[in-house]
Amino acid sequence: MIRKFTYAALSGTLLFSVNATAVDDRTQQYIDTLVELGYSAPEENELVHIPPSMEDLEEAELHPELKRVIRRGYDLFTNTQQLRGENVFNNMNCSSCHLGEGRMPFSAPIWPAAVTLPNFRGKNAHVNNLEERISGCFTYSMNGMPPEYGSDNMLALTAYHQWLATGVPVYPKQPIYGRGFPPPERPEELSYTRGEAAFQENCSVCHADDGAGLRVGDQTVFPATWGDMSNNWGAGIVRVFTAAGFIKNNMPLGQPNSLSDQEAWDIAYYMSSQERPQDPRYTGDVKETLEQTGPTFHKHSRYGQIRETDGHVLGDHSNLGDKTFLKPDTVRPRTFE
Numbered sequence: 001m002i003r004k005f006t007y008a009a010l011s012g013t014l015l016f017s018v019n020a021t022a023v024d025d026r027t028q029q030y031i032d033t034l035v036e037l038g039y040s041a042p043e044e045n046e047l048v049h050i051p052p053s054m055e056d057l058e059e060a061e062l063h064p065e066l067k068r069v070i071r072r073g074y075d076l077f078t079n080t081q082q083l084r085g086e087n088v089f090n091n092m093n094c095s096s097c098h099l100g101e102g103r104m105p106f107s108a109p110i111w112p113a114a115v116t117l118p119n120f121r122g123k124n125a126h127v128n129n130l131e132e133r134i135s136g137c138f139t140y141s142m143n144g145m146p147p148e149y150g151s152d153n154m155l156a157l158t159a160y161h162q163w164l165a166t167g168v169p170v171y172p173k174q175p176i177y178g179r180g181f182p183p184p185e186r187p188e189e190l191s192y193t194r195g196e197a198a199f200q201e202n203c204s205v206c207h208a209d210d211g212a213g214l215r216v217g218d219q220t221v222f223p224a225t226w227g228d229m230s231n232n233w234g235a236g237i238v239r240v241f242t243a244a245g246f247i248k249n250n251m252p253l254g255q256p257n258s259l260s261d262q263e264a265w266d267i268a269y270y271m272s273s274q275e276r277p278q279d280p281r282y283t284g285d286v287k288e289t290l291e292q293t294g295p296t297f298h299k300h301s302r303y304g305q306i307r308e309t310d311g312h313v314l315g316d317h318s319n320l321g322d323k324t325f326l327k328p329d330t331v332r333p334r335t336f337e
């Protein structure tokens with residue numbers, strides 16, 4: 001499979017990272033592989049880091065108990081469904097969006113969070129640490145309840161993130177190559193009907209016509225792109241530009257950068273015009289929630305907007321998907337007073 005080849009070619013075999021301007025052979029090879037896959041090469045001042053792989057972990061000179069905890073973090077990240085009903089209430093694994101086990105550039109690799117936090121985060125308007133950032137993805141992307149701060153599972157997850165960042169300076173001054181889901185340029189017009197047709201043609205073979213994906217037993221084969229088993233309205237990927245970036249860089253699986261920019265944006269627009277569980281910041285009224293979260297977040301999503309095909313107001317419901325609470329009690333403001 002192309003995908004297997006891709007990730008094998010991109011996984012690290014040595015435990016070091018390169019962040020000086022001089023580029024060694026291994027880094028050059030890494031960049032060449034990415035460019036062959038259609039990604040842009042790094043700008044001259046960008047930090048390129050090749051995160052270590054699980055094979056590197058076995059070779060690394062770390063305490064065996066630390067290795068065990070990092071392995072546990074990896075296992076939670078790639079099979080988050082083991083926390084189903086406790087912390088996760090949809091069909092996602094962390095690795096459903098963070099491809100290549102959280103190491104893949106242009107697929108929101110997770111290690112940057114370990115070297116750029118604590119920092120101020122506009123989404124919740126206070127200083128967040130790594131645990132709180134991970135909690136954000138549990139709350140919104142997993143439609144769930146974060147593991148308790150300081151718990152074994154939370155520590156294992158942070159250890160996995162931090163270990164992937166091995167060798168990168170804390171608070172790096174350079175911009176990070178391949179961070180996030182960088183979107184292609186927004187075309188002038190987005191079309192629901194074109195997006196729908198392109199989704200049926202390129203995506204529904206795995207994600208199904210109704211976006212529900214495929215689940216076998218207690219394992220997710222293909223995650224749900226919308227509906228009750230998908231991320232909720234508060235997740236970063238509901239922003240149309242983030243979805244467009246994710247799609248262009250990562251989908252169809254194994255064929256990154258194969259869609260045109262227009263197709264990626266049209267599909268993102270179509271996908272973002274479907275229903276999903278309520279935003280945990282819901283006040284009981286979609287208009288009011290939009291007023292509060294619009295300026296920092298929902299101005300980029302379709303939340304509270306009218307779907308042109310049937311007049312439906314997106315997000316105007318109190319469906320929480322599989323969970324019984326709206327907002328996890330760990331999500332609270334901080335003031336440092």
Ligand code: HEC
Nearest residue numbers: 092093094097108110112113134137141180181231236237
């Ligand atoms: C539905 C998709 C989705 C799922 C599932 C998901 N995330 Fe994310 N994650 C995102 C998006 C979108 C971002 C923001 C990327 C950006 O800034 O462009 C993000 C960002 C992050 C970051 C910050 C990366 C950085 O550059 O600082 C971390 C860390 C992270 N996620 C961890 C997790 C963990 C741990 C899980 C599982 C508990 C998870 N994510 C599940 C979509 C997802």
Ligand code: HEC
Nearest residue numbers: 095096097202203206221222223224225247251252253267
């Ligand atoms: C060959 C099967 C396949 C095809 C085709 C495919 N995907 Fe995916 N997609 C996956 C898998 C598998 C994942 C989860 C990644 C993982 O587990 O490695 C995923 C993840 C996703 C996600 C993030 C998680 C979620 O469900 O929201 C989105 C969004 C997505 N795909 C959209 C698309 C779009 C849009 C297309 C068409 C352009 C597409 N996919 C085509 C298999 C596929």
